[in-house]
Amino acid sequence: MQNFELYNPVNYVFGKGQIEKLKNLVPENTKILIAYGGGSIFKNGVYDQVKAALSKSFKANHIVEFGGIEPNPRYETLMKAVAVIREEKIGFILAVGGGSVIDGVKFISAAVHYEGDAADILRKRILFKDVSQVIPFGTVLTLPATGSEMNSGAVVTIEATQEKLTLGGSALFPVFSIVDPTVITSLPKRQLQNGVIDAFTHVMEQYLTYPHDAMLQDRIAEGILQTLIEIGPDVVENPSDYKLASNFVWSATMALNGLIQKGVPSDWATHMIGHELTALYEIDHARTLAIIGPNLYRVMFDTKKEKLAQYGKRVWNLTGDSTEAIAEEAIEKTVAFFHTMGMKTKISENTDNYENTADFIVNRFEERGWKAMGEKQNITPEKVREIVEMSY
Amino acid sequence: MQNFELYNPVNYVFGKGQIEKLKNLVPENTKILIAYGGGSIFKNGVYDQVKAALSKSFKANHIVEFGGIEPNPRYETLMKAVAVIREEKIGFILAVGGGSVIDGVKFISAAVHYEGDAADILRKRILFKDVSQVIPFGTVLTLPATGSEMNSGAVVTIEATQEKLTLGGSALFPVFSIVDPTVITSLPKRQLQNGVIDAFTHVMEQYLTYPHDAMLQDRIAEGILQTLIEIGPDVVENPSDYKLASNFVWSATMALNGLIQKGVPSDWATHMIGHELTALYEIDHARTLAIIGPNLYRVMFDTKKEKLAQYGKRVWNLTGDSTEAIAEEAIEKTVAFFHTMGMKTKISENTDNYENTADFIVNRFEERGWKAMGEKQNITPEKVREIVEMSY
Incomplete structure (x- = not known):
């Protein structure tokens, strides 16, 4: 740790x-x-x-x-x-x-x-x-x-x-x-959906990296993910249900109050790429995360597959012997969850005229002098291009 | 919640x-x-x-x-x-x-x-x-x-x-x-064993009550229990292993820093009865908890069986359809873990001349005017007698 x-x-x-x-x-x-x-x-x-x-x-x-x-x-x-x-x-x-x-x-x-x-x-x-x-x-x-x-x-x-x-x-x-x-009772469904996915991705940024020694931090992160998966689809339909509302709101705080990041590596590249989609096309912040996250896991599969498999087993109860197969299935489960939560996980579903997005974002990162992102500092501009193009 | x-x-x-x-x-x-x-x-x-x-x-x-x-x-x-x-x-x-x-x-x-x-x-x-x-x-x-x-x-x-x-x-x-x-490297094995069981029971006092709406608190409590079960037997043998030591020490803090008690009922009767065993026979605090805890779960089975079954499924990966059967097996798993951790779970294994223990403790609680303890205030002096006698 x-x-x-x-x-x-x-x-x-x-x-x-x-x-x-x-x-x-x-x-x-x-x-x-x-x-x-x-x-x-x-x-x-x-x-x-x-x-x-x-x-x-x-x-x-x-x-x-x-x-x-x-x-x-x-x-x-x-x-x-x-x-x-x-x-x-x-x-x-x-x-x-x-x-x-x-x-x-x-x-x-x-x-x-x-x-x-x-x-x-x-x-x-x-x-x-x-x-x-x-x-x-x-x-x-x-x-x-x-x-x-x-x-x-x-x-x-x-x-x-x-x-x-x-x-x-x-x-x-x-x-x-x-x-x-x-207070969430009066929120529009879209904002509730966004809140669940934003909190979910906050946890993933601090959890979905590589295996490490901080066992309890992993358990707590997995607990927040499990809770959001359990309540997410229902709370957006019934925000006046206090059991659902209280667990949602408390999970959202716990996702980013600093606790689960202690002692562990973190990624945050999904947020950094997502911010650019908001800047370019005014796509809601959470919806950019739902677009980018799964494709980042796909492109960085070799870096993240062990943690993806742990996530698949513990959060989605997947079974099997192949790390790769469980890791791949875990990504698909995540995308399906995002769809259940009303997310459209392609850029083309959220905006037209997106063809130059990858060029634009990569240029912007290079202008800022960013050579790499992610928990292993191996998400290079070329990887960013691949992630964004996969998201079209 | x-x-x-x-x-x-x-x-x-x-x-x-x-x-x-x-x-x-x-x-x-x-x-x-x-x-x-x-x-x-x-x-x-x-x-x-x-x-x-x-x-x-x-x-x-x-x-x-x-x-x-x-x-x-x-x-x-x-x-x-x-x-x-x-x-x-x-x-x-x-x-x-x-x-x-x-x-x-x-x-x-x-x-x-x-x-x-x-x-x-x-x-x-x-x-x-x-x-x-x-x-x-x-x-x-x-x-x-x-x-x-x-x-x-x-x-x-x-x-x-x-x-x-x-x-x-x-x-x-x-x-x-x-x-x-x-710092734990130089601790005697007995103190390390005690530390793990003390932390474990702190979590159980705040977790093993009845089903409620605080879903994330349950997940965090279960995460601490799982971590202590995973590392406990090894850390007492190899306290200089930093992975084991760091997860043990952090879990012990998280077990009683206030977080997991927020929004949930709690019990604490195991501690209250255990304190008397320390006062009477100078049995180490943690060892009194290992004696009393499982018998309290047995005597209060009707109150606690649903939560015991949840604990059995999530923490011990038990399966089956019968709440009662899983709950019972969860208690046995707990006792077996305590034995692995070097605990002797009967009063008679820790002291001689224990025959009047139940009388003494029940009298002491009655003198203090304590009518009942536990998350449902249904651990009466008669239940305390039953728990202590079952612990002989």
């Missing part, structure tokens, strides 16, 4: 009716900013619940609101919130939304006290390790998928230059996150 | 050679107390590693030592450390040892600023939620088993009155814990 440090100070508050606890979780005598996205919180009742909980501890003039944080949150938008916080002397931010709103708030939190050009936080990958550098924040999750509610990373896009960049550091964990699984 | 709060701010630093990181983890400009037990740290080299790491940041006159914390740490001993801390104006405690030393340091941490009779911390079950109430502490683990390195609970015995009592609260998490799996 590789050496690791596990540090995750988020107070994670899970369950029905937990939004009411906001009144005890948000610090008193502080002016707070409620940050949100496109306004779905007004339709699903979460805004009203948040305001009702806060009204017990806060006077109305101690609460400022900032809406309009986009999916794939924009630096330009977030800097407007930074200006509001500086002007209004805000001491605490409450992110109410999904991964984009929470990611956006992480950037806002880091930018307020940053001296110099705040874009450097992203471009120079400044790490925030000291909580005195940032504005503390909590979250109320409304869309499970990204795990942002229980990790310290974020992705932000600079609109002007079309750069999608990351930030992070141990000071950027939420102080608390309230996760009420009943 | 039951509502839950998950909060665990321990900076858990795992792996080979990590003790060296002490120089960055212990706060500077603070006088520190190194607390330890019977002196095994002088034989296994951990003391020297700790002193070497600290010498890089601390002058010798900023380090005070306190040894002699017993297994089942005594209130009377710990109060001597409290006096040292008050006199020497210590600002940070470093616990170097196993669960007893770490539990003892949690009490010391809580008692220093406590006004009034410190025994009330235990007798009145005072919760410590505010870090300003306590002296911060870190740990260097030398004996895996209890999970104390990553939780906020402790057990302390008041010698004068023979009371074994608990304390806890979110302020009593270690600030950091350094867990180097190579």
Whole structure:
């Protein structure tokens, strides 16, 4: 097992009716900013619940609101919130939304006290390790998928230059996150499907590499995959079923809260290629993962076949003596699961005029100087080309 | 799934050679107390590693030592450390040892600023939620088993009155814990066996109850059990095998760091009965669990048979249609595993003159006013009698 440090100070508050606890979780005598996205919180009742909980501890003039944080949150938008916080002397931010709103708030939190050009936080990958550098924040999750509610990373896009960049550091964990699984009841089926596949692929990126000594991490990763496979097809049909909803939401957090990555190699090339499909064709993030993942496993079969066979045996209960046969069947089982979850696993099913996709992506990676990706750093531009062309 | 709060701010630093990181983890400009037990740290080299790491940041006159914390740490001993801390104006405690030393340091941490009779911390079950109430502490683990390195609970015995009592609260998490799996190399085989069975039973107490909706928690619990079954027999023979050691030590932490208990019912009656066997006959804690656990499952069979069958299928790969038959076989598999791990699973194999054990334990529980235990509060004194007599 590789050496690791596990540090995750988020107070994670899970369950029905937990939004009411906001009144005890948000610090008193502080002016707070409620940050949100496109306004779905007004339709699903979460805004009203948040305001009702806060009204017990806060006077109305101690609460400022900032809406309009986009999916794939924009630096330009977030800097407007930074200006509001500086002007209004805000001491605490409450992110109410999904991964984009929470990611956006992480950037806002880091930018307020940053001296110099705040874009450097992203471009120079400044790490925030000291909580005195940032504005503390909590979250109320409304869309499970990204795990942002229980990790310290974020992705932000600079609109002007079309750069999608990351930030992070141990000071950027939420102080608390309230996760009420009943919030998924009002989500469109497409978003629920995306959430399941996004969480599933987060696990695969950290699990489907090569055999190693971290036995318990493998078991936990397999447990999350099994749970998502068991509940996925049903939860998108019956999101008001609390058993299904609660296991989905908790699995999505556990998929990317840092635990299963400790001590193990990880891949993340599916995400890196998928991001380009979103940039090119605006295909939903999760749907790009469903397209790329299985073809990446096929192209990198020699690297991954032992782990694919373990996955096939333990997660899909496949049997047999041939590592290769079980590994191949495991990929087919995965694709079939993605189809059950409403994914279209070819680029051509998601967009027209895709013929130059491989050229475009390979060029882009080469421009950035990326020589290789993946857990063995053997997913070269040529392999990327093969994966993308196989995905047409 | 039951509502839950998950909060665990321990900076858990795992792996080979990590003790060296002490120089960055212990706060500077603070006088520190190194607390330890019977002196095994002088034989296994951990003391020297700790002193070497600290010498890089601390002058010798900023380090005070306190040894002699017993297994089942005594209130009377710990109060001597409290006096040292008050006199020497210590600002940070470093616990170097196993669960007893770490539990003892949690009490010391809580008692220093406590006004009034410190025994009330235990007798009145005072919760410590505010870090300003306590002296911060870190740990260097030398004996895996209890999970104390990553939780906020402790057990302390008041010698004068023979009371074994608990304390806890979110302020009593270690600030950091350094867990180097190579420390187990020098442990006696008996302690390694005990550590595996202690960790295994910690999982069973939180898992082996009745079927519920927390699907992922079950999977994680089963993953820890499977890992301990896979490595247990070998790690006690080859503790210097890093693959075995690292999975054992990490599994022991995960068994009782709070994660698998979230959202689920738990039992803990095996521990409560087992504690009395230790008090009566000084049988090692883990060995009392190996005696009581299987007989508790037998006596409470009607309550636990569905979960026993799930455990049999998923952890032991048992097959068949009869819930009862699989459940029974699962108990036998568990006993056989305990025997493989060197446990003697009858009281009569561990002590002579045991005939009045059931009377004694049942009387003791009745004196305390305990009417029932277990996840369904149906382990009555009469059931306890049956379990203990079956264990003769």
